[in-house]
Amino acid sequence: MDSDLIIVGGGLNGPALALAAAGAGFSVTIIDALxxxxxxxxxxxxxxxxxxxxSQRLLQGIGVWRAVADHAQPMLEIKVTDGRAGEGAAPWMMHFDHAEIEEGPMGFLVEDRHLRAAFLTAMDESDLITQIDAARVVAQDIMPDGATVTLDNGETVSGRLLVGSDGRGSGTAKRAGIKRIGWGYDQTAVVCAVAHDKPHGGIAHQFFMPNGPLAILPLTGNRSSIVWSESTDRAAQLMKLDDDQFLEALRPAFGSFLGQLSLTGARFTYPLGLTLAQSFVADRVALIGDAAHGVHPIAGQGLNAGLRDVAALAQVLSEARARGEDIGGAQPLARYQEWRRFDTTTLALATDTFNRLFSNDNPLLRAARDMGMAAINAAPSLRRGFIREAAGLTGDLPKLMQG
Ligand SMILES: Cc1cc2nc3c(=O)[nH]c(=O)nc-3n(C[C@H](O)[C@H](O)[C@H](O)COP(=O)(O)OP(=O)(O)OC[C@H]3O[C@@H](n4cnc5c(N)ncnc54)[C@H](O)[C@@H]3O)c2cc1C
Structure with a gap:
């Protein structure tokens, strides 16, 4: 075998698993098409x-956080409101403050560029990780004692366990015969960042608009990240606008609480949908991250769920080795699936339900959800439950996430 693990996909979850596995002494080959x-x-x-x-604890545990920390903005509070563009927020809101829990900030806002650079540097520094770039996996063979993948340049790589971290359209899952369920939302997220006059105070905002949620997430300095989920037609129109016109369109939804806005960086679009692999494992194959579950970004939990897969799989593999088991064998994979599949299915269904409940202008639903938000906000134990959920502190936490 070339290595213990072959990881297909060097996006975000693949490198996190490579580092977690190497930290536990496994050799890893990680392959990305780009x-x-x-x-x-x-x-x-x-x-x-x-x-x-x-997730921050995991990044700390795998030696990536020190390179990211200076660029990370702590998320101290979350405010959730219901509203229509131009009308301001409805009077009902949910307010979650990290001061209500002991563990610290609910999380951190990290720019993609800093995270990816930190992963690549940490992988370069590891003797146990071999990186193969600009090579696409086109075939996989499963044998009794391992798996072999074939690259588009004709080379082959073998390992005891093949991990699919190759995103929503996972070829690893397809080749393993794993089917998926899922649907589109006819929504597209327009993603960008803005600079503003006034400080954000580390507060994240989620405004529920009739076409989809608008998230305003604090970045370092006087900057915020925008995830604006709109109907697909409207998102296409928004992308045709120049920067000034785009800001004019954003302002009625965004409001004026952060002062004057200007765009920093490009705008991106992501079509939104749900995709869930019917199994997270097959013979000598495990799926992690979006290859296993792609969810609506309404709760900002997609990558967090993927990193939990990473921490859980790394722990299952270490424990399997300690027991003298084959790390690509059926028992460890069954334990990984049992740990993660129920959790992620629940997350997928919860984000789906929230999106359907909030992305519409039905007056009855509006009244019901406003009452629901007021009730949650008035109940300290429910509020704390939501804060712990946002911080990822609920459920059966893998060791790398226990801090
Ligand atoms: C608008 C939006 C906002 C989001 N915001 C948040 C947030 O705030 N918090 C959060 O937790 N999550 C968020 N998410 C979710 C998060 O972006 C994803 O969960 C995460 O990027 C998935 O990472 P991944 O590594 O699993 O997959 P990907 O990033 O899709 O990586 C897959 C990799 O596999 C490679 N690949 C594919 N096929 C092959 C092949 N055959 N051979 C070799 N390589 C291959 C690709 O080149 C790619 O690099 C958001 C998502 C969206 C759309």
């Missing part, structure tokens, strides 16, 4: 992630 220079551009491109506190 050159690393394309995956990690030094300029800010508007993409960023709300990482839960437990």
């Amino acid at each position: 050159p690393s220079a394309v995956r990690s551009m030094p300029d800010f491109d508007g993409r960023s992630y709300a990482l839960a506190l437990t």
